[in-house]
Amino acid sequence: xxxxxxxxxxxxxxxxxxxxxxxxxxxxxxxxxxxxxxxxxxxxxxxxxxxxxxxxxxxxxxxxxxxxxxxxxxxxxxxxxxxxxxxxxxxxxxxxxxxxxxxxxxxxxxxxxxxxxxxxxxxxxxxxxxxxxxxxxxxxxxxxxxxxxxxxxxxxxxxxxxxx
Amino acid sequence: xxxxxxxxxxxxxxxxxxxxxxxxxxxxxxxxxxxxxxxxxxxxxxxxxxxxxxxxxxxxxxxxxxxxxxxxxxxxxxxxxxxxxxxxxxxxxxxxxxxxxxxxxxxxxxxxxxxxxxxxxxxxxxxxxxxxxxxxxxxxxxxxxxxxxxxxxxxxxxxxxxxxxxxxxxxxxxxxxxxxxxxxxxxxxxxxxxxxxxxxxxxxxxxxxxxxxxxxxxxxxxxxxxxxxxxxxxxxxxxxxxxxxxxxxxxxxxxxxxxxxxxxxxxxxxxxxxxxxxxxxxxxxxxxxxxxxxxxxxxxxxxxxxxxxxxxxxxxxxxxxxxxxxxxxxxxxxxxxxxxxxxxxxxxxxxxxxxxxxxxxxxxxxxxxxxxxxxxxxxxxxxxxxxxxxxxxxxxxxxxxxxxxxxxxxxxxxxxxxxxxxxxxxxx
Numbered sequence: 001x002x003x004x005x006x007x008x009x010x011x012x013x014x015x016x017x018x019x020x021x022x023x024x025x026x027x028x029x030x031x032x033x034x035x036x037x038x039x040x041x042x043x044x045x046x047x048x049x050x051x052x053x054x055x056x057x058x059x060x061x062x063x064x065x066x067x068x069x070x071x072x073x074x075x076x077x078x079x080x081x082x083x084x085x086x087x088x089x090x091x092x093x094x095x096x097x098x099x100x101x102x103x104x105x106x107x108x109x110x111x112x113x114x115x116x117x118x119x120x121x122x123x124x125x126x127x128x129x130x131x132x133x134x135x136x137x138x139x140x141x142x143x144x145x146x147x148x149x150x151x152x153x154x155x156x157x158x159x160x161x162x163x164x
Numbered sequence: 165x166x167x168x169x170x171x172x173x174x175x176x177x178x179x180x181x182x183x184x185x186x187x188x189x190x191x192x193x194x195x196x197x198x199x200x201x202x203x204x205x206x207x208x209x210x211x212x213x214x215x216x217x218x219x220x221x222x223x224x225x226x227x228x229x230x231x232x233x234x235x236x237x238x239x240x241x242x243x244x245x246x247x248x249x250x251x252x253x254x255x256x257x258x259x260x261x262x263x264x265x266x267x268x269x270x271x272x273x274x275x276x277x278x279x280x281x282x283x284x285x286x287x288x289x290x291x292x293x294x295x296x297x298x299x300x301x302x303x304x305x306x307x308x309x310x311x312x313x314x315x316x317x318x319x320x321x322x323x324x325x326x327x328x329x330x331x332x333x334x335x336x337x338x339x340x341x342x343x344x345x346x347x348x349x350x351x352x353x354x355x356x357x358x359x360x361x362x363x364x365x366x367x368x369x370x371x372x373x374x375x376x377x378x379x380x381x382x383x384x385x386x387x388x389x390x391x392x393x394x395x396x397x398x399x400x401x402x403x404x405x406x407x408x409x410x411x412x413x414x415x416x417x418x419x420x421x422x423x424x425x426x427x428x429x430x431x432x433x434x435x436x437x438x439x440x441x442x443x444x445x446x447x448x449x450x451x452x453x454x455x456x457x458x459x460x461x462x463x464x465x466x467x468x469x470x471x472x473x474x475x476x477x478x479x480x481x482x483x484x485x486x487x488x489x490x491x492x493x494x495x496x497x498x499x500x501x502x503x504x505x506x507x508x509x510x511x512x513x514x515x516x517x518x519x520x521x522x523x524x525x526x527x528x529x530x531x532x533x534x535x536x537x538x539x540x541x542x543x544x545x546x547x548x549x550x551x552x553x554x555x556x557x558x559x560x561x562x563x564x565x566x567x568x569x570x571x572x573x574x575x576x577x578x579x580x581x582x583x584x585x586x587x588x589x590x591x592x
Contacts, residue, residue: 018209
């Protein structure tokens, strides 16, 4: 009997913080034509848009979209960082906070107006980009993220895995 | 189940396979449903405030970011409101292109929901991706139908998410014959798969009958753009008076505002449109889906999926007809003169009526805006349906009850990014 080791797959997680989820939708559009090519190379183990049973442990690649608006989101992001080899900020919200963090730039009058709601909902005084909270290894810019940029990042790590 | 017999405390956290974040808390005592709280937990991004003071021409790209999945609906509705405020009527070609943009959106957005969010509930699996080896043809089809909608959106709007070509006044570019031909081929290629999809949802036995008042923009060509707002009881309201028939309801435990129509909860979306306007579907759709159409009008909440599948076919057929019969010519996008005043836009987004009121000052900057979002409108009705569905489930294991409720919520296809993002059931 010959034993063949199960082929290694990248463990991939997809996480949405405060935003419009346009980057995850873009990611799903890239899968329209990349899914079968990648299916034996990546394993999407965490993606709440695609499955109910999710596993965020021991990730090779964690894609993070959206800005960080509350302590619970910050804690979750730190946990993702601790459990992931590579963290990828996808889209401008994850890179510099905008447009989701637009309230940071509101004039004083508007800031005052939204203050009661910000407090009631337990949101941060000032929203943060994930890149301000944790070390991020890769960035895919765009609003939504550039589909080609996302494909390049995935293929870079697939290639590294196959060499390594 | 814990506690005494007939007691249940259920809390579902962060419901999966919907857009955004939502939690559900349930309390049952002695077999009686005491409390149901649907808590939309999406964090606020304050778009209502962010639009103030911004020039009208920048509005569409800003509000597009309210929702990644239905950005084209926000774009289109906002443009309509601005154009109405500026007393501008778009050209017939612009209206045709907007119909195509919405058709592309509906195909892609409904296909994502039907194949990736709801089909696992039909098949009793967790994720369609599990079928990559056992049923690759189905997975391939799912991606192809979604890709066909994406191709149509890209053709007309520049890209499927935050399209750049659609502007106040018109389109910055138009499809060429060659480009249209390539997209036509993709649309026609997926038609048989869409007929299969309709069959799957017509045969799905899942049923929950809800006495809801359905409200939709009833349009001439089922084109999601222009018409009158009607409800199941025959109430008819012109687009611009819609707000006068709404009550805004603050729901203390939800980050989204709820609404009542004529003082009552109501339901918007594909099922409402199909119940009220199916006679206006494309003739080819009516011919091909005639058996499934006999199931409407329907009170079955799960038929929202079937209505969406029929709409995918209708959008394919309508887009094919428009693309085959139209030679688009590049029209200059007019520079509209600013003027003070209010404008209202009303369209059907994938999940139901979308309403924009924008007030502009004489320089053409937004003074304030009022946005009514489909998933916020459905919130009260959805919560009531959960409460009515629950007694039928009591006695089953807690996990089964949670799963059944999640299926019901998914059938509504809520979007919490829009309503503020999806569902978290909290087991208390």
